[in-house]
Amino acid sequence: MINDLLADIATSPWALPLLFGLVLGDAFLVVIPGETAVTAFAALSVLHGEPPLAAVVTVAAFAAFTGDAVCYFVGRTIDIDRWRWARSTRVQAARRWARRRLHRSTAAIVFTARFIPFARIVVNLTAGAERMRAPRYLALCALAAGAWALYQSFIGAAVARMLPDAPVAAVLISVGVALLFGLVLDLVLAKRVTPDPEV
Template sequence: MIDMLLAGWASSPWALAALFLLVVGDAFLVVIPGEAAVTAFAALAVSVGTPPISGVVAVAAMAAFAGDALCYVVGRTVGLHRWAWMRGRRAQSAFAWSRARLDRSTAAIVFTARFIPFARLAVNLTAGASRVHAPRYLAIAAVAATGWAAYQSVVGVVVAWVVPGGTAAAMLVSVAVALALGLALDMLLSRRVRRGGGRDAAAG
């Protein structure tokens, strides 16, 4: 019954629109599971045959780029101190870490951060506030968004192939895998940010 409901929803013309909104929202609110949504839709594409996997990748890539570009614009117009959460210790450490890496290697940090929810928010805001050259930055962000969309979709496809039990089981496992990978990467980067902040403070 659940598999039939999921199949009907997947064939809805609103399915990819929902994916687009989730991924764009994830650019601003890290509690929105953008990664999980992409892997779940990819699992649906394999299990049900709709929406097409090419559509999932394309919509996810466009939405990811749109979200990153909007964050860049917010950073450029608002800065990094306007709202209370920006002035918190964790946010300021992430902004300082992002600024140092953007100065050294823009492409490397944009690609790395695209796969880590809070990091990509910090990097995009910092890039805008630091007035990193917009055409070059957005071109890199577009390539990174496409790579991210393809990667998350591959995770969903592999899960759908490997996990028995139908559409619902494949979706649940793909969501769990996506969340676990995102959490692990976020924890790893948070550790690096703290270490980098400590070294910067010692140098100062």
């Protein structure tokens, strides 16, 4: 029954729009499971042939880029200090850190932050508020979104190829592996996305 449900989801005409919506929403709200959605759909692609894996990567990358670009333009056009959450001590410290890193090593921080939910929101909003040059910044966002989509999709596809006869297990394990890799990546990159003590 669960196998049939997964097959229905994979072959549904709403599969890719759903993926787009989840990844786009993840750019603004860290509770939305954008990463796990990409991994799960990549696994379903390998298991059922739908949606096409190339489409999963493309839609995920485009949705991630769109979300990052919207955050950038929100920061550029709206005074985010009007929001109470943006005035909290933690967010203010993160924004000061992001401001320094963006001016020091824009490409490195854009790529690093794309893989860490809270960090990418802060970096994109701060980049907009700092009036970073849109063509260069958005080009970096596009490259980072593509790398992120490939990474998430690779995990789902790899696990599904190892477990072709167990679709439910393949999807669940691929999501678990993606979450574990994400946790490890967060720990490895923690020093790059943690404000310095003096801020």
